[in-house]
Amino acid sequence: MTVAAGRPPRPAAVRPAAHGLRVRGAAGHGRGVRAAGTEARRFLGRHPEWPVLLAAAAAWVALLGSWSPTSGAGASGPGPAAGHHALQGAGAGWSSAWLDPAAPATGWADGIHGFVPGAAADWGHWGLMVVAMMLPGLVPSVRHAAFASPRRRRHRTTATFVAAYLALWMVVGLGVTFVVGLLRPGVMAAAAVLVAASAWQLTPVVRRALARCHRSVPLGVEGRPADVAALRFGWFHARACVLTCAPFMVALTFAGHPLWLTLGIATVTCLQKLGTDAERWVHPVAVLGVLSAVVLVGTS
Amino acid sequence: MASAPHPDPQLGGPFVRQDVWKLYLQGPDGQAVIDAYAKAVAVLKAGPPTGARSWLHQTQVHGMSPDPHDGLRNQCQHGSWYFLPWHRLYLGYFEAICRDIIRNRNDIPQKVKDTWALPYWDYDTATTNTLPPPFRDPIGPDGLANPLYEVQRKSGVNAGTAALAATETTAKGWFHQPLFTSKIPNTATFGGPTTGFSHLPGTIGTLEGTPHGTVHNFVGGKMGNFNTAASDAVFWLHHSNIDRLWEVWRSHTGQGRDPAKSVFTQKFAFLDPSGARREPESWEVLDTSAFGYVYADIGVPPSARTLKRERRRPVAGIGDAGGEDDARREEEVRRLEQVPPEAVAVNREPVRLASGTASVDIAVGPGAARDLTDRAASPTEPERLLLVLEHITLEGDNQPPTYAVYVGDTEDDDALVGNLPLFGVRESQEADAEHGLSYVFDITDVAAVLGERGAWDPGHLHLTFHPVVHDEQEALAAPEVVVRTVRLMVQ
Numbered sequence: 001m002t003v004a005a006g007r008p009p010r011p012a013a014v015r016p017a018a019h020g021l022r023v024r025g026a027a028g029h030g031r032g033v034r035a036a037g038t039e040a041r042r043f044l045g046r047h048p049e050w051p052v053l054l055a056a057a058a059a060w061v062a063l064l065g066s067w068s069p070t071s072g073a074g075a076s077g078p079g080p081a082a083g084h085h086a087l088q089g090a091g092a093g094w095s096s097a098w099l100d101p102a103a104p105a106t107g108w109a110d111g112i113h114g115f116v117p118g119a120a121a122d123w124g125h126w127g128l129m130v131v132a133m134m135l136p137g138l139v140p141s142v143r144h145a146a147f148a149s150p151r152r153r154r155h156r157t158t159a160t161f162v163a164a165y166l167a168l169w170m171v172v173g174l175g176v177t178f179v180v181g182l183l184r185p186g187v188m189a190a191a192a193v194l195v196a197a198s199a200w201q202l203t204p205v206v207r208r209a210l211a212r213c214h215r216s217v218p219l220g221v222e223g224r225p226a227d228v229a230a231l232r233f234g235w236f237h238a239r240a241c242v243l244t245c246a247p248f249m250v251a252l253t254f255a256g257h258p259l260w261l262t263l264g265i266a267t268v269t270c271l272q273k274l275g276t277d278a279e280r281w282v283h284p285v286a287v288l289g290v291l292s293a294v295v296l297v298g299t300s
Numbered sequence: 301m302a303s304a305p306h307p308d309p310q311l312g313g314p315f316v317r318q319d320v321w322k323l324y325l326q327g328p329d330g331q332a333v334i335d336a337y338a339k340a341v342a343v344l345k346a347g348p349p350t351g352a353r354s355w356l357h358q359t360q361v362h363g364m365s366p367d368p369h370d371g372l373r374n375q376c377q378h379g380s381w382y383f384l385p386w387h388r389l390y391l392g393y394f395e396a397i398c399r400d401i402i403r404n405r406n407d408i409p410q411k412v413k414d415t416w417a418l419p420y421w422d423y424d425t426a427t428t429n430t431l432p433p434p435f436r437d438p439i440g441p442d443g444l445a446n447p448l449y450e451v452q453r454k455s456g457v458n459a460g461t462a463a464l465a466a467t468e469t470t471a472k473g474w475f476h477q478p479l480f481t482s483k484i485p486n487t488a489t490f491g492g493p494t495t496g497f498s499h500l501p502g503t504i505g506t507l508e509g510t511p512h513g514t515v516h517n518f519v520g521g522k523m524g525n526f527n528t529a530a531s532d533a534v535f536w537l538h539h540s541n542i543d544r545l546w547e548v549w550r551s552h553t554g555q556g557r558d559p560a561k562s563v564f565t566q567k568f569a570f571l572d573p574s575g576a577r578r579e580p581e582s583w584e585v586l587d588t589s590a591f592g593y594v595y596a597d598i599g600v601p602p603s604a605r606t607l608k609r610e611r612r613r614p615v616a617g618i619g620d621a622g623g624e625d626d627a628r629r630e631e632e633v634r635r636l637e638q639v640p641p642e643a644v645a646v647n648r649e650p651v652r653l654a655s656g657t658a659s660v661d662i663a664v665g666p667g668a669a670r671d672l673t674d675r676a677a678s679p680t681e682p683e684r685l686l687l688v689l690e691h692i693t694l695e696g697d698n699q700p701p702t703y704a705v706y707v708g709d710t711e712d713d714d715a716l717v718g719n720l721p722l723f724g725v726r727e728s729q730e731a732d733a734e735h736g737l738s739y740v741f742d743i744t745d746v747a748a749v750l751g752e753r754g755a756w757d758p759g760h761l762h763l764t765f766h767p768v769v770h771d772e773q774e775a776l777a778a779p780e781v782v783v784r785t786v787r788l789m790v791q
Contacts, residue, residue: 046640147485148643148787207732214734218691218785221646222665275496 048146048154049139052162059132066125067259098188119177126173129249129257130166133266134241137273138165141216141237145230148219157219157230164234165241172246176253187300190254191293197247198289201282205243210281212240213273245269248289255296264292315399315417315593317544320537321428322596323419334434334448335441336408336416340398341533342447352397352571355531361390361570363499363526363727371569372577376526378724379735380498381481381491381559383508384546385582386568387539391418392591393570393578394536400573417593420540423515424471424601429464431457431519435534448533452521454699455771462770466603466713467704468514473718473741474506474549475604478633480557481505484640486688486789488742490549491559497566500727502735503690506718507549509739512542513721517702518770524699526727544595547588551598557633558586641686641789645761653703653720653765653781660786662761684791685747687717687763689783690738694725696779701767703781707746707756709764714749717741717763722781761788 044050142158149157179185185193200206217233220226248265255261268288272281323330344355351357360373367374377386395418403413423429436458440446449458456462477490485503487493492505504513515523515538522528529535550558558564561583569579584590645664652658687705694700705717718741728737750756763786769775 046638144485147640148646150644151642204731211732211734215736216691218650219643219646220648221643221787225648 045151048158049142051155052135052138052142052158056132056135059128059135062128063132063262064259098186098192119181122180123170123173123177125257126177126249126253127166127170129252129262130169130173133249133262133269134165134169134245135162136266137213137241137270138162138237140214140274141233144216145219145233148216148221149226150221153222153226157226160227160230161234161237164231165238166234168235168238168242169246172242172249176250180253185254187255187297190251190256191297193247193251193254194289194293194296197251198286198293200247201244201286201289207282209240209243210272213237213244241273244272258296261292261296264288314589315415316596317417317540317593318419318596319422319428320419320432320434321422324432324434331434331441332409332412333416333419334432336402336405336412337398337419338434338440338447338533339405339408340401343401344397345447352393352573352575353401357571358394359528359531362530363528365527372571375499375568377498377568378500378508378526379492379502379504379737380495381489381493381505381564382495382498382566382568382582383492383505384543385564385585388543388546388585388588388591389568389570389580391536391539391543392585392593393572394418395591395593397573418540419537420544420595421534421537422541422544422597423464423511424469424603426466429466429469430460430462431534432537433460436460450522450532450534452528453523453532454518454520455774457519457770462518464511464515464518465704465768467510467716467719468518468702468721468768469511469603470716471545471601471604472716473510474545475601476553477506477549477742478553478557478629479636480554480559482637484637486641486686486740486787487636487791488686488740490554491546500724500730500733500735502728503738503740504724506742507542507545509721510719511545512538513723514702514719514768516723517699517721520699524723526724543588544598545601547595548598548601550587552600559583561586636684636791639791641684641688641791643787643789645788647786651765651783651786653700653767653778653783655767655775655778657767658765659709660763660765660783662763662786662788664759664761664788683744684742685744686789686791687741687743688738688787688789689720689741689785690736690787691784692720692722692725692737692781693729693784694722694779694781698774698777698779700725700778700781701769701775703765703767705741706764706766707743707750708762711766715746717743717746719768720765720781720783725781 142161145161146154146158183189215236217236218229219233220229245265248269252261252265268281268285272285275281318330318333320334323333341355344353344358347353347355349356357373360368362374362376364374375386376390377383398418399416402408402416405413421428421432431453434446435448435450437446438449438451440448451458454462474490477488479487479489480491481494482489483494485493489505490507492508493503495502516529517524519532519534519538522532523535523538559582564583564586565581567579567581569577572578580590588594645662647660647662649660651660689705700722702722703720704711705720706712707715707717718739720739722737725737727733728735747756765783767775767778
């Protein structure tokens with residue numbers, strides 16, 4: 001057995017059993033508040049995904065708070081109502097139900113000075129949607145990244161992983177925001193994308209992407225290599241996720257984020273990632289997607 | 301249980317699965333049991349391509365490509381707590397079908413017809429670690445083609461010259477495992493991690509690694525691939541032994557540790573002897589009574605008897621189990637069920653395995669060392685050392701050998717971490733595979749024993765990977781296997 005010369009002091013936790021592996025009692029070593037605090041810390045330690053779920057919950061609160069039931073549209077972003085073009089499409093003729101790039105949007109009328117804040121707001125709204133709808137499905141991977149890291153850098157690793165994951169989604173969101181701002185898609189366009197997204201679910205590309213949602217990449221435990229590995233893991237996961245879920249998210253944006261469709265897509269994408277044997281989901285998801293398109297057109 | 305075959309009430313007792321080597325050495329009476337099995341296999345092999353009485357169907361139940369999506373075939377469970385119950389159901393229905401065939405033949409003694417049960421191959425001794433003789437020859441005792449023979453096996457297996465190494469059959473890795481399953485990632489368990497339906501491998505339980513995977517790898521050929529493994533007649537005796545070891549664990553370390561019936565409810569579909577489709581739930585085969593059989597021997601395995609008593613896990617029956625020890629054991633199990641392992645150190649470079657010995661060095665950095673010291677100062681932190689090997693890939697068509705992993709350079713039994721049998725590595729690389737193949741080894745006892753000798757240095761862990769060579773030519777032709785993650789964890 002090779003023993004390294006000049007070895008560092010032996011960490012006590014790996015001390016050999018000659019001294020007995022001390023099985024310390026798990027009973028709370030304090031009473032009342034102190035015991036509760038200890039148990040709370042332990043619970044959070046066993047569930048390192050709590051910041052991710054907290055962020056998702058906060059995003060849902062923000063999304064639901066921005067909903068405008070009186071307009072009949074879906075949730076509005078902080079900027080110009082992203083869904084208003086859907087209502088415009090419904091009332092303004094067949095062609096505008098698809099695309100209405102000539103529609104006077106607040107941004108265009110005011111030139112670039114109005115466009116940028118509006119687009120930025122829509123882009124921010126896209127980010128809220130991603131955090132609310134996609135992060136819960138990320139929990140298994142967050143847990144893997146957390147437990148593959150020492151406790152002292154657990155949150156750093158998971159934050160880096162999530163940041164890389166969100167980065168790709170925001171890049172996609174930038175493109176979507178631009179397309180929406182330029183083309184002003186109507187309800188028929190939204191329904192068409194929904195049908196296309198449903199058909200996309202049946203392809204081998206999506207099946208393989210769903211399998212990758214459960215996989216991981218090598219992760220480090222210290223220093224720059226660990227940060228780089230966490231970024232790589234986030235990017236790996238984001239690519240699979242975007243392939244699977246982005247078409248539905250695009251359809252949702254085109255449709256103006258109706259609440260029922262938002263909740264439906266969030267539920268389906270979450271179950272796809274948290275469930276096993278994803279291939280069993282693809283047909284039901286595709287059918288639900290087509291039905292949703294019918295409902296979308298019918299209720300516009 | 302309405303959905304599984306019941307024992308025949310006219311026979312008055314359970315069927316007894318017996319050791320195939322003991323049957324063989326017993327003489328004509330014992331060999332008649334093996335001969336009956338051979339006749340049943342011959343009927344199945346000559347049967348139709350589909351249905352319960354089809355050898356091809358029984359093979360495809362385990363694995364086939366592409367997936368037929370009938371819920372019957374391509375269903376084998378690996379890297380999952382369903383590994384054991386699924387294979388118990390698989391064997392139970394297969395045995396019932398064979399028994400039905402045997403009972404309807406005129407050329408089998410009545411005593412054998414009344415009592416026949418699927419034998420098992422206990423390979424964990426120095427005299428039974430070669431392929432049982434009835435499986436070796438292409439011509440059977442009747443002068444006809446031997447249904448038990450399979451030409452596609454690794455070199456030396458059919459000749460009886462290749463023998464399983466003690467490390468490939470040892471109970472060391474699984475016998476003392478206190479947990480049947482765990483929801484916590486990277487936890488060593490006996491039966492495998494808590495999962496949903498799991499056909500392609502992920503993290504495997506300790507029994508699934510050794511001896512299940514090592515024996516698949518040792519026989520090789522058809523036994524080396526999910527989609528063809530069950531077409532080798534020895535597959536069924538191998539899995540009969542794996543099923544028996546589940547009963548051994550349940551009778552010793554695993555007493556009272558079955559998964560709760562309320563959560564062990566996954567259904568699996570099989571065809572019974574009449575061809576009817578049945579879908580029992582996993583909890584229905586937590587013991588062997590559902591299929592009406594018992595094993596001739598569920599005593600402590602020889603390789604577990606040699607484990608030193610002063611290890612920290614005294615087991616009722618072979619250790620100094622007293623009230624205090626039981627309480628301590630329960631406390632430890634409760635903690636293992638709740639506390640996730642935490643990474644301490646990981647390799648920087650991947651390990652490349654081929655025909656020779658490979659090694660990897662893992663340094664525990666100063667930050668991690670401080671962390672461990674802080675944990676040791678806490679009165680409530682447990683101590684279990686785990687080694688996780690994952691992100692494993694294979695290049696090439698040849699079947700790899702099993703690799704034995706040791707702490708240090710020498711192949712010292714006390715320094716044995718465990719085996720990488722690599723059964724299922726190709727399947728884990730399929731595009732549809734949700735998990736890569738990974739192994740978790742509990743090395744607490746290894747650290748303890750080496751520490752007693754002053755040979756354990758947690759600041760610098762040196763691991764070596766030794767191919768278990770049964771044939772020099774095959775070893776030289778070993779494909780390259782890359783292990784990208786070797787991670788030391790504390791629980």
